[in-house]
Amino acid sequence: MTATLERGLNAFREAMDAPIASFFSSCVRCGLCADACLFYTETGDPKYTPIHKLEPLRRLWKREYTLLGKLASLLGLGKTVGDAELEEWSPLVYDSCTLCGRCTVACPVGNDLTYMIRKMREGMAASGHAPPGLIDATRKSIELGSPMGIKPKTFLAQVRGQEEETGIEIPLDKAGADYLVIMSSMEIMGYPEYLGSLARIFRQAGISWTVSSEAFEATNSGIQIGVSDIARQIVSRVVDAAEKLGVKYVVSPECGHAFTALRWDGPNLIGRPYRFEVVHVLELLDQLRRDGRLRTEGKTGEALTLHDPCQIVRRGGIVAEPRTLLGMVASDFREMEDPGMYNWCCGGGGGVSANPRADELRFKAFKIKKRQIEGSGASTMVTACANCRNVIEEGLEHYKMDTKMIGLTELVAEYLKQDEAA
Numbered sequence: 001m002t003a004t005l006e007r008g009l010n011a012f013r014e015a016m017d018a019p020i021a022s023f024f025s026s027c028v029r030c031g032l033c034a035d036a037c038l039f040y041t042e043t044g045d046p047k048y049t050p051i052h053k054l055e056p057l058r059r060l061w062k063r064e065y066t067l068l069g070k071l072a073s074l075l076g077l078g079k080t081v082g083d084a085e086l087e088e089w090s091p092l093v094y095d096s097c098t099l100c101g102r103c104t105v106a107c108p109v110g111n112d113l114t115y116m117i118r119k120m121r122e123g124m125a126a127s128g129h130a131p132p133g134l135i136d137a138t139r140k141s142i143e144l145g146s147p148m149g150i151k152p153k154t155f156l157a158q159v160r161g162q163e164e165e166t167g168i169e170i171p172l173d174k175a176g177a178d179y180l181v182i183m184s185s186m187e188i189m190g191y192p193e194y195l196g197s198l199a200r201i202f203r204q205a206g207i208s209w210t211v212s213s214e215a216f217e218a219t220n221s222g223i224q225i226g227v228s229d230i231a232r233q234i235v236s237r238v239v240d241a242a243e244k245l246g247v248k249y250v251v252s253p254e255c256g257h258a259f260t261a262l263r264w265d266g267p268n269l270i271g272r273p274y275r276f277e278v279v280h281v282l283e284l285l286d287q288l289r290r291d292g293r294l295r296t297e298g299k300t301g302e303a304l305t306l307h308d309p310c311q312i313v314r315r316g317g318i319v320a321e322p323r324t325l326l327g328m329v330a331s332d333f334r335e336m337e338d339p340g341m342y343n344w345c346c347g348g349g350g351g352v353s354a355n356p357r358a359d360e361l362r363f364k365a366f367k368i369k370k371r372q373i374e375g376s377g378a379s380t381m382v383t384a385c386a387n388c389r390n391v392i393e394e395g396l397e398h399y400k401m402d403t404k405m406i407g408l409t410e411l412v413a414e415y416l417k418q419d420e421a422a
């Protein structure tokens with residue numbers, strides 16, 4: 001056995017906590033998780049059944065943690081887990097799972113399959129079976145602070161660009177501000193208008209805020225690839241900067257996985273509570289609305305639909321807020337089929353869109369989103385995750401659809417009361 005395989009199997013053993021053991025032992029093999037997974041529904045291939053994606057981990061659990069498995073192993077029976085098998089499973093664990101959580105809500109015995117796949121990724125990464133695209137993004141996160149290799153100079157250029165665009169000064173490294181705004185790589189490079197939109201909303205609401213030249217990146221590739229040490233390092237950057245500045249809140253951006261990493265995983269990763277709160281931008285905007293500090297006028301009459309980002313909605317519980325905000329600015333909002341908690345993933349979360357090996361499969365999986373969009377009859381789709389937006393834009397282009405896309409923060413900012421938003 002090679003040293004890397006041994007490392008990977010040890011990572012599997014370390015991952016084998018009480019929840020994992022109870023999930024494997026309670027699986028009734030009903031197959032309902034298959035119908036919840038877009039990679040299965042859009043290909044019809046049984047290998048994409050969520051519980052099957054965990055087969056090497058299950059085999060190790062059975063062999064080393066159950067009485068029958070141990071007896072079989074003593075008799076030289078039962079399959080072991082080897083490099084060839086892990087190599088075969090790598091596309092199942094990384095390319096065909098966005099960690100969207102839909103299988104988790106579908107499982108009748110409550111197995112958190114998403115948690116299990118994340119745990120399995122830890123062993124896959126340790127045994128050298130993570131995909132090259134994700135390894136590269138993770139390396140850039142460590143060396144340069146961002147998975148897309150964005151340096152502070154580039155971020156500051158985008159900040160200056162938005163200052164010029166809006167005529168509003170964006171505070172940088174302002175100690176004692178109430179809110180620290182961070183962004184995902186995809187927002188910084190693809191949708192910097194998110195920052196300008198926030199600047200306009202915050203000016204109307206009278207918010208004290210800042211961005212940081214030391215911690216501007218919210219994306220956490222450590223979680224996507226399955227390496228806790230790297231995930232901890234990336235979270236710590238934000239925590240250190242926020243606590244140094246003394247902010248009360250960190251505003252998680254329009255990015256699903258960044259929210260999960262910072263809001264839910266971060267305190268466990270660093271082993272202590274934060275000295276600030278993490279608030280998702282949609283929660284903040286809705287709070288400002290309730291406080292009468294977010295005021296809009298007029299509504300678009302365009303037919304709009306909403307894509308619910310899995311980590312923000314299904315895994316994060318922010319279901320009502322985007323709809324309330326849309327109600328302020330849209331008169332023809334149309335829910336898609338399967339909205340909210342049961343929405344279908346864009347197909348690119350969980351590191352899938354950073355993994356070129358998965359592109360062809362991702363476009364196949366997009367067919368479910370295509371059907372949802374077409375079924376809604378909307379001409380524009382709104383979302384609150386820059387990664388979803390980018391993945392959906394690529395899907396629309398692939399299928400030659402002319403649906404437009406817009407971020408929710410940007411849409412709200414377009415309808416700010418004019419005398420207060422100028």
Ligand code: SF4
Nearest residue numbers: 037097098100101103
């Ligand atoms: S988390 Fe989503 S993509 Fe991954 S196996 Fe479950 S349903 Fe499929």
Ligand code: SF4
Nearest residue numbers: 027028030031033107
């Ligand atoms: S839905 Fe749950 S119980 Fe059924 S096969 Fe999948 S993991 Fe097992």
